[in-house]
Amino acid sequence: MTIRLRAHHLLCLLTYVGKGYSPAFTVNYDAIAERLSRGEDILLVSGPDDICAPLLDGADPHCRNENVVERDRLAACDVGDLLALPIQPGVRLDLDAAILARMRQAFSVGGVRKACGGCEWSELCGAIAVGGFAETKVQRSVLQD
Known part of the structure; x- marks a missing residue:
């Protein structure tokens, strides 16, 4: 299978430790993190993705806001430059x-x-990075690849 992700979630998955907007969001994200750790590939999408799914039933989900679209644009530029790949x-x-x-x-x-x-x-993610990404849910080892 393939996991559908918007560009800024490429950054979010780096520090995801099991916290989120709601219990349903966290359960969903935990499952996605496990799939990523097993090596499922990512299909980049525009707008709400598999991580956003539990939030879409709420009134005015933030994942459709213009500031989130701008986050996607900024993340696509940064990650694309880093990896020398089109994001x-x-x-x-x-x-x-x-x-x-x-x-x-x-x-x-x-x-x-x-x-x-x-x-x-952002502050939580910064602390996780300073801590060496300990206890993050998305993990890949060389042996898995």
Whole structure:
């Protein structure tokens, strides 16, 4: 199977430790993190994705807001530059151990965090990065690849 992700969620998955907007959101994200850890590929999409799904039934879900679309744009630029890959809807990405490590290293030094400005989770994500990404849910080892 393939996991549908919007561009800024490529950054969010780096620090996801099991916290979220609601219990349903967290259960869903835990399942996605497990699938990513097993090596399922990513299909980049525009707008709400598989992570957003539990939020879409609520009144005025934030995942449709213009500031979230801007986060996608900023993340696509940063991650695309880092990986020298087009980060745009329709592109498939294999998040192998090397790419995950490269993205986390860049995140930890602020190299791919333009999209994080104004995000309510930014401080938590920064602390997780400082802690060496301990206890993050998305893990890939060289042996899995």
